[in-house]
Amino acid sequence: MTKQKLLQNVIEKLRQEIKSAEQSFTATKNAAIEAPGAMQSHSDTTKFQMSQLAEEIQRSIYEKSLALSTLQNMIHQNFSPDSEKVEIGSLIETLNEDGKREFYFILPVGSGIKIVDNDKTISVITPQAPLAVALIGKREKEVIKLQIGHRQRELMIAHIQ
Numbered sequence: 001m002t003k004q005k006l007l008q009n010v011i012e013k014l015r016q017e018i019k020s021a022e023q024s025f026t027a028t029k030n031a032a033i034e035a036p037g038a039m040q041s042h043s044d045t046t047k048f049q050m051s052q053l054a055e056e057i058q059r060s061i062y063e064k065s066l067a068l069s070t071l072q073n074m075i076h077q078n079f080s081p082d083s084e085k086v087e088i089g090s091l092i093e094t095l096n097e098d099g100k101r102e103f104y105f106i107l108p109v110g111s112g113i114k115i116v117d118n119d120k121t122i123s124v125i126t127p128q129a130p131l132a133v134a135l136i137g138k139r140e141k142e143v144i145k146l147q148i149g150h151r152q153r154e155l156m157i158a159h160i161q
Contacts, residue, residue, distance in 0.1 A: 001117040003091055003161065004075070006105055009115045010124055011071050018064045025057040067109035074107070086135045086160055088127055094155040102155070106132050 001009075032050035074089075086092055092104045103122040105115075113124040125132045134144040140160055146153045 001115075001122075003089065003105070006091065006115060006117070006122060007071060007075055007107070010105070010107065010110050010113050011068065011075065013113045013115070014064060014068045014071065014110060018061060018068065021057055021061045021064065025054055025061060028054040028057055070109050071107065083160055084139055086138050086157065088136075090135075091122070091161040092135060092157060093159040093161075095158050097154045101158070104131065104135070106135070 028050055032047055032054055035047040035050055083090060086106070088106050088108060090106050092106070094102045094104070096102055101120065103120050105122050105124050106127060107124050109126060110124045111126040111129060115122045115124070127133070127136060130148075131146060134146050135157070138144060138157055140157050143154060143156045146155070
């Protein structure tokens with residue numbers, strides 16, 4: 001899968017997440033409106049809690065919309081040809097300590113989105129993610145070490161696209 005096609009898939013996943021969040025927002029907002037207020041039941045805080053939840057969902061929609069806009073602007077840019085070093089926009093294939101292939105796509109936003117392409121799952125990470133921090137600037141065949149909690153991971157960069 002080309003990086004352009006991969007980016008389009010990330011954009012589509014983000015659109016789906018926004019649509020789902022908008023449906024949740026509507027349902028939560030309606031539940032807040034229908035919940036008993038403090039005047040009806042002094043001990044029931046459902047109305048307040050549902051209103052708070054609706055605000056959080058609305059904030060999430062806003063953040064996802066900004067991310068979507070950023071990625072849509074990227075679609076019109078030409079990705080640099082295969083780079084010698086990992087950078088934003090790189091698609092990286094790594095081998096973990098067990099010899100298993102792992103794939104990462106570094107984008108400015110969209111962390112946590114996973115795209116399945118044939119037999120491989122490609123995880124989107126942002127430049128701020130500890131893994132991306134360890135990868136950026138590295139070259140093929142370099143090994144990075146990453147401490148995650150009490151576990152140390154070792155990844156060898158097999159290919160940069």
